[in-house]
Amino acid sequence: MKRRDFLAASALLSLLVPSSALAANKKKAAAPTAAKPVAKGASKVAAGKASPKATATKSSGRASARRGGRHTYRPVVETPATPPAAAASPPPAALEPRNAISLPDEPLPQWRTYDITSTITLNHVKGKVRIWLPLAQYKDTLWQRSLGHSWRGNFDSAGIYRDPVAEMEVFYADWKDGAATPQLQLVSQVAKQDRHFDITRRGSIAERGEVLRRCLQSTNLVPTDGLVRRTAERAIGRIKDPVAQGKAIYDWVVENTVFESSQSGIGRGDVEAMLDSGQLSGKSADIALLFVGLCRSIGIPARPVFGLRVDSSRLFSGLGATGNLRVQQHCRAEFYTPGYGWIPVDPADVRKAIQDERLSSGDAKLVVLRKLLFGFWEMNWIAYNAAQDVKLHGASGGPLPFLVLPQAEAAGARFDSTDTHRCSYLVNASRVDG
Structure with missing residues (x-):
């Protein structure tokens, strides 16, 4: 699409939303984008800084075995966590290249940072239980950054594994046979901005x-x-x-x-x-x-x-x-x-x-x-992965056509979060950048 087509589209956006909403969005975009400091003691960690030689890891055995505890994850290798305030802030927008809608006399695109909180409770399950949840893509792009994950629940072990071929990360949690009501809460922090294609820019x-x-x-x-x-x-x-x-x-x-x-x-x-x-x-x-x-x-x-x-x-x-x-x-x-x-x-x-x-x-x-x-x-959408014919690590069932919903297996029988009889699944997003 040519630059003039994007300009025409921008000018006609007023047809798509009320003018008051557009004014509110401009006012919000002009606000500072620095993320709020994370509360003292919160266990959030930065993602994506791992050694390329390392492979998938899980939380340390002693920490993972604590029931109801809060666990942190730094992908691929375990190293000291980046200070939370630094982890929550994407690179300055001034370093981002211009795009078709950002004209020289307009402000550069603004980032938004979200906490995505997923809460799962399983009911009427027997035998060993495992849950898988897709995570935000781990590779930083010009339009999305994964800033870290934290989790807690009554599981026996939990962690994150990376599938380098499918270029995706998946969270998993395990419960031993006899767990009454498996429960899990996972919080992921993701920064977003609009993504534009400019046909006038090559290279x-x-x-x-x-x-x-x-x-x-x-x-x-x-x-x-x-x-x-x-x-x-x-x-x-x-x-x-x-x-x-x-x-x-x-x-x-x-x-x-x-x-x-x-x-x-x-x-x-x-x-x-x-x-x-x-x-x-x-x-x-x-x-x-x-x-x-x-x-x-x-x-x-x-x-x-x-x-x-x-x-x-x-x-x-x-x-x-x-x-x-x-x-x-x-x-x-x-x-x-x-x-x-x-x-x-x-x-x-x-x-x-x-x-x-x-x-x-x-x-x-x-x-x-x-x-x-x-x-x-x-920017109102976060990307998980582009994987197809997905084989879940440790699953007894066959591959999935794709992974976008939380999956669970109990005694070898698989079901997903749409099975409301066995799975209570809540997920919400909150802005953390003002």
């Missing part, structure tokens, strides 16, 4: 070859041949430029899919079944993975990015979330082109806004939103 750092190869592979639910490839070829026509090809596939997905709000979770992501049936309806994972599969089938590296809505939206109310976030998981996507790097897209939220707001194809609000969400991610 991004090239992605590693093994990552790009992995983002071209087919998966159990996302094949890259047959009907998937033929559909992608029809969508791009004679277009040769990879950015324009990605835009053509994005437009095709937006025009041909339907957001299905009645489904639970974020969907199954079975792209082949969607195309075979001709029923291109589903939730965010279905729509995002359809985009990913079409891109991969014509040689464009692409990946889904699974995460959680943590705040209200400046665009439409249905694209944000507050309060209990237990069902606010959401999947976005990105594709890679040489010279520009990873380009963010969110076709599922375009379709969700169409349904929620009953937008017609010619509605000015839809025109703006459709342009904006090709190359833009709003």
Whole structure:
């Protein structure tokens, strides 16, 4: 998208939200972004400073064995924790490169810092129990920083392991046979800012070859041949430029899919079944993975990015979330082109806004939103991982198509947080930067 298109989109944002809300957001953006000091004695630790030679670790045995205690984690190696105040502050915004919406006479993007608190209680379970929760992506980016994790509960042991191939971190906790009511609270601190793609800026750092190869592979639910490839070829026509090809596939997905709000979770992501049936309806994972599969089938590296809505939206109310976030998981996507790097897209939220707001194809609000969400991610969402066909460490069951919900196994039987009979799951986000 050209700079003038972004400017037009910015000017028309007033169509998407009331002017009073925009004024409030500008006032909030102008406020200082320094994080509040962490209270004395709080056990928060910085993430992402580990030695590349180390592998996954867990809390020390004696500390982990204490029931109801509070535990801290520094990924990969155990070293003295970074002082909490320093851990809570992302790098100064002045060091961040400019983007398409940040004009020279405008303030640089502002960071927001959130504490994400997940509380899980299991009921009616027998035998040995293990819980897995996906964590915010551990690699720092220009739009997200993972600042640390802390946890407490009546578990027998707990820790965090890293899957370097899938580039994800997962928290786990174990209870021995006979635990009456397993309980856990996990707090993660994450800093966010908006993410923008600027087509006028080239020269991004090239992605590693093994990552790009992995983002071209087919998966159990996302094949890259047959009907998937033929559909992608029809969508791009004679277009040769990879950015324009990605835009053509994005437009095709937006025009041909339907957001299905009645489904639970974020969907199954079975792209082949969607195309075979001709029923291109589903939730965010279905729509995002359809985009990913079409891109991969014509040689464009692409990946889904699974995460959680943590705040209200400046665009439409249905694209944000507050309060209990237990069902606010959401999947976005990105594709890679040489010279520009990873380009963010969110076709599922375009379709969700169409349904929620009953937008017609010619509605000015839809025109703006459709342009904006090709190359833009709003900061009200945290990314977990882009992993597919996930094998949980220590699980007795088979792989998952993706990991975005808390998972549990009791006596070898797996269930997730949507099983309200056995799992009480609450998650909320609070701003900690003023």
